Amino acid sequence: MTPGHSEARLMRQPIVDRNRNLVGFELLYAGAHEGSTSRRTAEIVSDLFHGVGVEHVLGTLVGHVDVDSEFLGSRLVEVLPPERVRLELGDTVGSTAETVARCQALRGLGYRLVADNYWGDRDRIGAILQHIDSIKVDLDWVTPDQLSAVARPFAGRKKLIAEKVESSEQFQLAMAQGFDYFQGFHFARPEMLTGKRPAVDPAALMRLINFVVKDADSIEIENEFKRQPLLTVQLLKLANSAAVGMRTPASTLREAIMRLGRRALQTWLQLLVYTANSTGASPLLHTAAMRGKLMELVAAETRPEVSEFSDRALLVGLLSLMHVVFGRTQAQFVAELELDADLKEALESRTGPLGELQVVEAREAAAGACQLPEKCDAAAMNRLEMEAFRWATEVALPQ
Numbered sequence: 455m456t457p458g459h460s461e462a463r464l465m466r467q468p469i470v471d472r473n474r475n476l477v478g479f480e481l482l483y484a485g486a487h488e489g490s491t492s493r494r495t496a497e498i499v500s501d502l503f504h505g506v507g508v509e510h511v512l513g514t515l516v517g518h519v520d521v522d523s524e525f526l527g528s529r530l531v532e533v534l535p536p537e538r539v540r541l542e543l544g545d546t547v548g549s550t551a552e553t554v555a556r557c558q559a560l561r562g563l564g565y566r567l568v569a570d571n572y573w574g575d576r577d578r579i580g581a582i583l584q585h586i587d588s589i590k591v592d593l594d595w596v597t598p599d600q601l602s603a604v605a606r607p608f609a610g611r612k613k614l615i616a617e618k619v620e621s622s623e624q625f626q627l628a629m630a631q632g633f634d635y636f637q638g639f640h641f642a643r644p645e646m647l648t649g650k651r652p653a654v655d656p657a658a659l660m661r662l663i664n665f666v667v668k669d670a671d672s673i674e675i676e677n678e679f680k681r682q683p684l685l686t687v688q689l690l691k692l693a694n695s696a697a698v699g700m701r702t703p704a705s706t707l708r709e710a711i712m713r714l715g716r717r718a719l720q721t722w723l724q725l726l727v728y729t730a731n732s733t734g735a736s737p738l739l740h741t742a743a744m745r746g747k748l749m750e751l752v753a754a755e756t757r758p759e760v761s762e763f764s765d766r767a768l769l770v771g772l773l774s775l776m777h778v779v780f781g782r783t784q785a786q787f788v789a790e791l792e793l794d795a796d797l798k799e800a801l802e803s804r805t806g807p808l809g810e811l812q813v814v815e816a817r818e819a820a821a822g823a824c825q826l827p828e829k830c831d832a833a834a835m836n837r838l839e840m841e842a843f844r845w846a847t848e849v850a851l852p853q
Contacts (some may be wrong), residue, residue: 506649536564549581746771746848
C-alpha cells in the first residue's frame with residue numbers, strides 16, 4: 455500500500471428484478487476492523503465515496519446499506535445521497551418514538567427505507583411501516599410453507615425483496631408469492647472491490663469541524679481547506695454530486711462550501727474523522743500545495759481585476775497531482791470531479807485560460823530556466839515562487 459493510504463475494501467452482491475435484470479447491489483463490509491454495525495457502515499460509506507469510488511461500485515444503480523439505530527439516529531446518515539442509497543433497517547433498530555420520528559424525517563429528505571430480516575415479526579416494524587418502501591425476507595429464516603403468510607400482507611403495497619435465493623426452485627417460489635427483487639448465490643456471489651483510500655490528518659479534520667461548529671467566517675474555513683489538498687478534492691466530489699442538487703459544477707472552494715452548506719459539511723467531516731487514518735507528510739502533497747499557491751499568486755499578479763480567476767488557479771494547482779494520490783489517471787480523475795470546461799482543459803491538456811500550470815510545471819523541471827507567465831518578469835516570478843514555497847512548507851509539512 456502506498457504511504458499515506460489505507461486500503462479501501464468492500465463487497466457488493468447484485469440485486470435483480472423478476473426478469474433477472476440488475477437493479478442494484480447490497481454493499482457489505484469487508485474490512486479488518488471489528489466493532490458495531492454503525493462503525494462498519496461508516497467504513498463502507500467512506501470506502502464507497504473516498505476509496506473505491508461510487509461510479510466504480512454502483513455505476514448508475516443504487517446501493518443498499520445496513521444501518522443500526524446508532525447510525526440511523528446520527529447525522530452521518532445524511533451524508534449519503536438519497537438517490538443512490540437505500541437504508542436497510544436491521545432487527546436491532548426497533549420502533550421507538552425516536553425511531554419513528556427519524557424514519558419520517560429521512561423519508562421527507564428523500565431516503566427510501568427497507569425493513570431487513572423480516573420473518574413475520576410484524577410488531578417489530580408496525581410503527582415504522584408507513585415510512586417503509588421495501589420488505590426484505592431472508593429465505594433462510596422462513597420455510598417455503600411460511601413464505602406465503604409472510605409476503606401476502608405486503609404484496610402490491612410494498613416492494614418485496616427475497617434474500618438468500620440459492621436455487622431456481624426458491625426463485626420460482628418467491629416470484630409466485632409476489633416478490634419483486636431477488637438476491638442470493640443463485641444469481642451471483644458477493645464480489646470484492648478494492649481501492650486506495652487516501653489518509654487525511656485527523657487534526658486538520660478537527661480544526662475544520664471546530665470552525666463549522668463555532669460558525670466561523672467562510673474565509674477561515676476556505677483557508678483551512680487550502681491547506682489540505684486531499685480534503686479539497688473530496689469536498690469538490692461531494693459538492694458536485696447529484697446529492698446536493700447542483701446544476702453546474704462548483705469551480706471554487708468558496709462555491710463548493712456554499713453549495714454543501716454548514717450542516718452537511720460538518721456531517722461529512724465527522725464521517726471522515728470516524729474513519730480517518732493519520733499519515734505523515736507527503737512530498738507529493740507539498741508539491742501540489744506549492745503549485746496551487748504559485749498559480750494563485752501568478753493569477754493575481756497577471757489578472758488582478760478578476761478575483762475569481764486566482765481562486766480557480768489555486769484549485770487547478772491543488773488538483774494537478776491528486777490523480778496520483780487517488781490511483782487514477784488524469785482523465786479519470788477529472789471526469790470524477792465533473793469540473794467546468796476551463797478547469798478540465800487546464801488539467802488535461804495544460805491549455806486554456808488556466809493553462810499557466812504548464813509554465814509552473816516547466817519551471818519545476820528546469821529550475822527556473824524556462825518561459826515566464828505573461829505580464830510576470832523573472833524577478834516577480836522568483837518572488838512568487840519563494841512565497842509559494844514558504845506557504846506550502848508551512849501548511850503541507852508537519853511542524
